[in-house]
Amino acid sequence: xxxxxxxxxxxxxxxxxxxxxxxxxxxxxxxxxxxxxxxxxxxxxxxxxxxxxxxxxxxxxxxxxxxxxxxxxxxxxxxxxxxxxxxxxxxxxxxxxxxxxxxxxxxxxxxxxxxxxxxxxxxxxxxxxxxxxxxxxxxxxxxxxxxxxxxxxxxxxxxxxxxxxx
Amino acid sequence: xxxxxxxxxxxxxxxxxxxxxxxxxxxxxxxxxxxxxxxxxxxxxxxxxxxxxxxxxxxxxxxxxxxxxxxxxxxxxxxxxxxxxxxxxxxxxxxxxxxxxxxxxxxxxxxxxxxxxxxxxxxxxxxxxxxxxxxxxxxxxxxxxxxxxxxxxxxxxxxxxxxxxxxxxxxxxxxxxxxxxxxxxxxxxxxxxxxxxxxxxxxxxxxxxxxxxxxxxxxxxxxxxxxxxxxxxxxxxxxxxxxxxxxxxxxxxxxxxxxxxxxxxxxxxxxxxxxxxxxxxxxxxxxxxxxxxxxxxxxxxxxxxxxxxxxxxxxxxxxxxxxxxxxxxxxxxxxxxxxxxxxxxxxxxxxxxxxxxxxxxxxxxxxxxxxxxxxxxxxxxxxxxxxxxxxxxxxxxxxxxxxxxxxxxxxxxxxxxxxxxxxxxxxxxxxxxxxxxxxxxxxxxxxxxxxxxxxxxxxxxxxxxxxxxxxxxxxxxxxxxxxxxxxxxxxxxxxxxxxxxxxxxxxxxxxxxxxxxxxxxxxxxxxxxxxxxxxxxxxxxxxxxxxxxxxxxxxxxxxxxxxxxxxxxxxxxxxxxxxxxxxxxxxxxxxxxxxxxxxxxxxxxxxxxxxxxxxxxxxxxxxxxxxxxxxxxxxxxxxxxxxxxxxxxxxxxxxxxxxxxxxxxxxxxxxxxxxxxxxxxxxxxxxxxxxxxxxxxxxxxxxxxxxxxxxxxxxxxxxxxxxxxxxxxxxxxxxxxxxxxxxxxxxxxxxxxxxxxxxxxxxxxxxxxxxxxxxxxxxxxxxxxxxxxxxxxxxxxxx
Numbered sequence: 001x002x003x004x005x006x007x008x009x010x011x012x013x014x015x016x017x018x019x020x021x022x023x024x025x026x027x028x029x030x031x032x033x034x035x036x037x038x039x040x041x042x043x044x045x046x047x048x049x050x051x052x053x054x055x056x057x058x059x060x061x062x063x064x065x066x067x068x069x070x071x072x073x074x075x076x077x078x079x080x081x082x083x084x085x086x087x088x089x090x091x092x093x094x095x096x097x098x099x100x101x102x103x104x105x106x107x108x109x110x111x112x113x114x115x116x117x118x119x120x121x122x123x124x125x126x127x128x129x130x131x132x133x134x135x136x137x138x139x140x141x142x143x144x145x146x147x148x149x150x151x152x153x154x155x156x157x158x159x160x161x162x163x164x165x166x
Numbered sequence: 167x168x169x170x171x172x173x174x175x176x177x178x179x180x181x182x183x184x185x186x187x188x189x190x191x192x193x194x195x196x197x198x199x200x201x202x203x204x205x206x207x208x209x210x211x212x213x214x215x216x217x218x219x220x221x222x223x224x225x226x227x228x229x230x231x232x233x234x235x236x237x238x239x240x241x242x243x244x245x246x247x248x249x250x251x252x253x254x255x256x257x258x259x260x261x262x263x264x265x266x267x268x269x270x271x272x273x274x275x276x277x278x279x280x281x282x283x284x285x286x287x288x289x290x291x292x293x294x295x296x297x298x299x300x301x302x303x304x305x306x307x308x309x310x311x312x313x314x315x316x317x318x319x320x321x322x323x324x325x326x327x328x329x330x331x332x333x334x335x336x337x338x339x340x341x342x343x344x345x346x347x348x349x350x351x352x353x354x355x356x357x358x359x360x361x362x363x364x365x366x367x368x369x370x371x372x373x374x375x376x377x378x379x380x381x382x383x384x385x386x387x388x389x390x391x392x393x394x395x396x397x398x399x400x401x402x403x404x405x406x407x408x409x410x411x412x413x414x415x416x417x418x419x420x421x422x423x424x425x426x427x428x429x430x431x432x433x434x435x436x437x438x439x440x441x442x443x444x445x446x447x448x449x450x451x452x453x454x455x456x457x458x459x460x461x462x463x464x465x466x467x468x469x470x471x472x473x474x475x476x477x478x479x480x481x482x483x484x485x486x487x488x489x490x491x492x493x494x495x496x497x498x499x500x501x502x503x504x505x506x507x508x509x510x511x512x513x514x515x516x517x518x519x520x521x522x523x524x525x526x527x528x529x530x531x532x533x534x535x536x537x538x539x540x541x542x543x544x545x546x547x548x549x550x551x552x553x554x555x556x557x558x559x560x561x562x563x564x565x566x567x568x569x570x571x572x573x574x575x576x577x578x579x580x581x582x583x584x585x586x587x588x589x590x591x592x593x594x595x596x597x598x599x600x601x602x603x604x605x606x607x608x609x610x611x612x613x614x615x616x617x618x619x620x621x622x623x624x625x626x627x628x629x630x631x632x633x634x635x636x637x638x639x640x641x642x643x644x645x646x647x648x649x650x651x652x653x654x655x656x657x658x659x660x661x662x663x664x665x666x667x668x669x670x671x672x673x674x675x676x677x678x679x680x681x682x683x684x685x686x687x688x689x690x691x692x693x694x695x696x697x698x699x700x701x702x703x704x705x706x707x708x709x710x711x712x713x714x715x716x717x718x719x720x721x722x723x724x725x726x727x728x729x730x731x732x733x734x735x736x737x738x739x740x741x742x743x744x745x746x747x748x749x750x751x752x753x754x755x756x757x758x759x760x761x762x763x764x765x766x767x768x769x770x771x772x773x774x775x776x777x778x779x780x781x782x783x784x785x786x787x788x789x790x791x792x793x794x795x796x797x798x799x800x801x802x803x804x805x806x807x808x809x810x811x812x813x814x815x816x817x818x819x820x821x822x823x824x825x826x827x828x829x830x831x832x833x834x835x836x837x838x839x840x841x842x843x844x845x846x847x848x849x850x851x852x853x854x855x856x857x858x859x860x861x862x863x864x865x866x867x868x869x870x871x872x873x874x875x876x877x878x879x880x881x882x883x884x885x886x887x888x889x890x891x892x893x894x895x896x897x898x899x900x901x902x903x904x905x906x907x908x909x910x911x912x913x914x915x916x917x918x919x920x921x922x923x924x925x926x927x928x929x930x931x932x933x934x935x936x937x938x939x940x941x942x943x944x945x946x947x948x949x950x951x952x953x954x955x956x957x958x959x960x961x962x963x964x965x
Contacts, residue, residue: 041356095178
């Protein structure tokens with residue numbers, strides 16, 4: 001099998017790897033770049049555990065070939081925090097107990113990030129639709145909804161304050 | 167205001183930050199230098215004799231380093247020592263599609279995968295046994311030569327109290343059949359293991375396992391390597407639910423391949439393989455005969471269960487007993503008879519899934535109670551309240567009930583859901599149902615019967631105030647590491663984040679039997695608390711002296727030791743620790759826990775069912791049935807759970823919500839279907855588990871009964887909450903459309919069939935099994951013993 005050079009922009013870093021041409025973004029991230037925070041539960045596009053953001057949009061890394069997205073900005077769970085500063089989604093997931101086994105969590109948080117960027121104050125129904133491609137077997141989704149709602153209000157404190165005064 | 171500074175507070179789990187930042191190292195996240203990748207070749211046949219295996223073509227394939235076959239590990243293994251019937255890789259026979267027969271190690275996963283097709287296996291195909299009925303026939307082939315009667319794995323028969331008098335005293339007898347279909351755990355993480363045979367001749371295995379201790383034992387047996395030279399590390403499990411509590415072929419194969427190649431070997435199962443590894447919920451056919459007085463008071467219960475066990479034992483002997491044992495701890499049953507039989511079939515082995523063996527009979531019994539209430543014109547809530555097993559009592563089968571919150575749970579769930587104003591009063595197509603249940607806080611007896619502790623912990627305090635707790639528990643996401651941290655922190659007056667938790671490592675941690683049967687909070691919690699209080703006593707000694715007050719005035723909280731009556735009269739935890747170490751020496755202590763001996767009866771089979779404490783649950787389901795499509799939509803699940811005390815309410819609510827979700831999936835969509843002997847849906851696309859859009863709103867209610875023996879009063883929360891959900895939904899469907907669905911799952915097809923909306927099928931008020939066909943000329947005695955008791959013998963009526 002011939003390896004091909006491939007350059008990706010992951011969490012702001014430019015990374016060049018030599019990889020088998022049939023290897024997916026999931027395999028590149030985990031096996032070539034050591035970004036094992038991106039999980040896999042099926043490698044068939046069924047479970048959503050490998051969700052990453054490509055130019056801000058959730059994509060399944062197990063169904064994506066790196067050649068398709070060479071110029072794109074890729075965000076994985078390792079890129080959610082900025083330095084020591086956690087993303088509010090991470091803080092909210094911790095406080096609401098939204099990560100039990102934690103295996104769906106990276107993909108779930110990235111779907112949540114994409115949602116909150118497009119829709120800063122989603123309804124519970126909108127949240128349910130946004131994460132419907134991310135299977136969670138532990139939580140029954142309740143604490144995940146609560147965490148995403150908490151993150152939404154953390155991200156717009158002024159608005160939340162205004163809302164609570166009404 | 168709580169007297170506790172840690173217990174009962176809503177705190178983030180100490181290990182959650184690694185999960186949230188992508189740092190947590192699950193087994194498949196481990197990459198070691200020179201690591202090889204393994205894959206398993208699996209049987210395409212449900213039942214076949216292996217005539218020959220020739221791996222020479224595969225071994226010649228570039229990049230293939232080694233291949234192991236069944237005869238390389240011929241030792242029988244299995245989780246239960248008395249019923250070991252499995253080998254790591256199939257030796258002479260394969261008994262289900264997907265059974266592993268060979269393992270390849272290669273330089274990368276692609277190469278290992280390619281090599282599988284180069285292994286030549288010649289099979290002599292045998293007729294498969296696929297149903298409970300066929301497994302009871304003497305004239306069909308046996309899966310295992312050791313089965314004495316047909317394909318019976320085990321049959322058990324227990325009787326307590328005066329059954330004849332009980333049924334004679336009954337004014338009304340119900341005789342109902344039920345079928346609970348099999349389903350699977352489907353953790354999002356697939357099983358994975360990394361084995362490394364190191365330079366010193368010792369083996370380390372990192373594995374996604376719930377039971378590092380038992381795996382440790384089996385590795386010794388199968389590999390012939392002393393346990394002193396094996397280290398098993400349970401990596402964080404990406405969900406378990408019982409599915410990772412057996413020793414598995416890939417774990418042994420990775421170890422042997424590493425031993426032979428002297429290189430680390432990783433084997434990660436793919437999703438399809440997880441469906442074959444299975445060990446999921448047993449399909450169970452059930453017959454419940456219950457006698458009641460006109461008031462509904464139960465006079466006798468005869469429960470019969472037939473379990474479709476699949477190809478191997480797994481926990482099957484325990485599962486079989488569990489389909490009978492816990493029936494008695496919820497409602498008063500003065501006379502009780504139980505017959506259970508587990509059968510071998512050529513399907514992936516069934517095992518323990520959340521609620522282990524109790525979920526199926528609970529489904530049957532709570533539906534039957536609903537029927538009894540309807541027959542007698544009783545309110546289903548008030549009826550249940552009138553027959554509760556009291557706290558501080560013994561059941562007819564010798565189980566000791568301590569704290570008992572089923573009554574409060576029923577009331578709370580009913581009140582929060584307005585059950586009373588809705589039941590029987592909603593328009594056609596909408597309904598509410600209620601059900602109660604129980605589960606245990608760990609098994610009273612260990613799998614290996616011995617006098618050793620069920621759980622051990624040690625606690626160490628370092629000179630900077632850091633605390634380390636070590637215990638053999640496996641973290642599955644249920645929050646067991648946080649339980650250890652909170653119990654330790656409360657005892658010593660530090661914060662959970664000051665506690666470093668070492669868990670699930672057979673070299674570093676004292677034995678805990680593992681994360682199964684909801685035993686960790688109760689047993690490891692008690693062991694940890696005992697260890698921590700030994701160190702606390704040393705700190706009390708020096709603090710009392712230093713502060714010049716008696717030890718009983720000392721409070722340990724917020725990293726300080728202070729005078730209860732004058733809180734600013736204090737010393738820091740670090741000062742107390744340093745002073746204690748100066749006076750008493752290095753600060754390390756041990757604690758262990760073993761359940762009391764008097765919690766079980768004295769009869770064969772009394773080992774399954776006893777627990778130091780039972781948790782109790784009640785669920786109200788509200789549903790809307792679409793009369794045109796047959797779809798059941800759950801509008802809301804209200805689930806109250808008596809956990810003794812919620813050590814961390816966030817974790818307890820999470821377990822309640824997760825149980826509600828998983829129960830909803832089992833009730834409406836999950837089934838382990840087969841097309842002849844082929845698994846019909848070995849993928850997450852075909853095997854439906856609820857997505858966020860399928861999951862109803864869930865209200866979790868925590869009931870606290872403060873169990874006298876639980877750590878800070880706590881009992882289990884991990885499994886029980888699933889149990890009442892499934893019958894509550896079935897009872898709600900009855901309330902909505904007047905149809906009893908006496909088998910799971912409650913699919914649109916079954917609803918439409920009941921409503922007479924399928925062509926050529928008349929409407930019916932019940933869907934479910936009618937009996938067990940064991941029509942065999944001159945059945946042998948064992949068949950007669952296992953056959954259904956004739957309904958007439960009870961002299962009661964039935965529908």
